Amino acid sequence: MISSVLPTYNRAPLSFEKGEGAWLIEADGRRFLDLGAGIAVSALGHAHPSLVAALTAQAQSLWHVSNLYEIPQQTALADALVEATFADTVFFTNSGTEACELAVKMARKYWFDKDQPERVEILTFEGSFHGRSAAGIAAAGSEKMTKGFGPLVAGFTHLPFGDVQAVKDAINPNTAAILVEPVQGEGGIRPLADADLKALREICDETGVLLVLDEVQCGMGRTGRLFAHEWAGIAPDIMMVAKGIGGGFPLGAVLATEDAASGMTAGTHGSTYGGNPLACAVGHAVMKEVSTPEFLSEVNRKAGLLRQGLERLVASYPDVFEEVRGSGLMLGLKCVPPCGDVVAAGYKNEVITVPAADNVIRLLPPLNLTDEDIAEALVRIEATAKSITNA
Numbered sequence: 001m002i003s004s005v006l007p008t009y010n011r012a013p014l015s016f017e018k019g020e021g022a023w024l025i026e027a028d029g030r031r032f033l034d035l036g037a038g039i040a041v042s043a044l045g046h047a048h049p050s051l052v053a054a055l056t057a058q059a060q061s062l063w064h065v066s067n068l069y070e071i072p073q074q075t076a077l078a079d080a081l082v083e084a085t086f087a088d089t090v091f092f093t094n095s096g097t098e099a100c101e102l103a104v105k106m107a108r109k110y111w112f113d114k115d116q117p118e119r120v121e122i123l124t125f126e127g128s129f130h131g132r133s134a135a136g137i138a139a140a141g142s143e144k145m146t147k148g149f150g151p152l153v154a155g156f157t158h159l160p161f162g163d164v165q166a167v168k169d170a171i172n173p174n175t176a177a178i179l180v181e182p183v184q185g186e187g188g189i190r191p192l193a194d195a196d197l198k199a200l201r202e203i204c205d206e207t208g209v210l211l212v213l214d215e216v217q218c219g220m221g222r223t224g225r226l227f228a229h230e231w232a233g234i235a236p237d238i239m240m241v242a243k244g245i246g247g248g249f250p251l252g253a254v255l256a257t258e259d260a261a262s263g264m265t266a267g268t269h270g271s272t273y274g275g276n277p278l279a280c281a282v283g284h285a286v287m288k289e290v291s292t293p294e295f296l297s298e299v300n301r302k303a304g305l306l307r308q309g310l311e312r313l314v315a316s317y318p319d320v321f322e323e324v325r326g327s328g329l330m331l332g333l334k335c336v337p338p339c340g341d342v343v344a345a346g347y348k349n350e351v352i353t354v355p356a357a358d359n360v361i362r363l364l365p366p367l368n369l370t371d372e373d374i375a376e377a378l379v380r381i382e383a384t385a386k387s388i389t390n391a
């Protein structure tokens with residue numbers, strides 16, 4: 001008999017009752033070090049005091065109003081994002097994949113309004129992930145996500161990740177945009193080289209094609225800059241954000257330049273919940289914490305500590321780990337045994353990691369984990385590696 005919850009997930013036999021910082025606690029008191037953070041969502045860990053305060057204060061005054069009315073909490077968060085980034089304007093969604101839907105619509109409407117309605121094609125990359133909506137699965141294109149779901153949204157061309165020449169060859173008079181994750185997350189923590197991101201920007205500058213970045217997983221301080229593309233010294237035209245932006249409250253956003261957003265006039269897009277007062281009150285509290293230079297420099301320092309320790313583990317346990325990769329606190333350990341086995345062995349050692357493609361386990365801890373948490377993470381990952389070596 002089917003379970004009451006639609007069985008679309010292979011769930012681990014773990015259930016948490018409470019979270020504190022980088023820790024998740026089961027009903028029996030077992031404490032797990034959370035290096036997954038709900039897949040890069042709980043950027044400030046669990047039950048962060050300023051997020052709890054923002055949420056409860058807003059909950060006591062007003063939860064929801066329609067986007068038919070002014071929402072000051074939404075304006076405040078949009079102002080903060082515009083102030084801190086390339087963007088001139090922001091639309092709030094509830095998730096990453098809804099941000100993908102709008103990014104695709106925005107890019108196409110841009111060309112439609114420029115009297116080039118044939119420009120609808122979007123170049124995307126193998127191994128990418130843009131969520132599970134109709135446009136998201138068509139954009140990513142892998143059979144795992146698309147098979148059985150009927151006709152796909154048309155207009156996506158999939159190219160080898162990081163192959164700049166393939167992009168140059170694929171650009172044609174119908175190309176609307178390039179859509180890429182600066183660091184692939186689900187694809188196995190695969191960073192695009194800064195030089196390649198720069199090259200994509202140059203191609204877009206030369207051809208007018210819009211550069212759309214999916215920073216749903218790698219954004220909001222994850223790589224040690226507020227957004228990952230800053231490392232390459234470039235800016236996109238449109239950017240998708242979600243996951244960390246709500247710190248655990250469902251929230252996403254599309255950021256854009258005034259020009260790229262120019263087609264999205266009143267009535268062209270909408271969302272019932274997107275950017276409601278509760279979500280934006282929490283999102284603004286997250287933004288205030290993660291966008292400061294002090295916070296980001298701490299992310300980089302901690303990332304260095306964790307990475308150094310992981311490099312040591314790779315050297316000590318070559319039968320378990322092949323390499324460390326990634327950027328900032330978005331790290332991957334390429335595994336020798338099946339990565340799912342390594343994640344499961346981690347559970348036995350009370351440490352949570354997240355599997356990804358390319359046989360990689362992901363480490364996406366809360367960005368504010370402590371130095372003690374990092375030391376403990378290394379102890380537990382080492383115990384996990386030992387348990388596999390000895391098995």
Ligand SMILES: *Cc1c(COP(=O)(O)O)cnc(C)c1O
Pocket residue numbers: 094095096097098129130131132181185186214215216217218242243
């Ligand atoms: C998680 C993710 C998405 C989808 O976000 P949802 O909130 O699950 O819809 C899109 N793009 C990237 C890069 C992601 O990591």
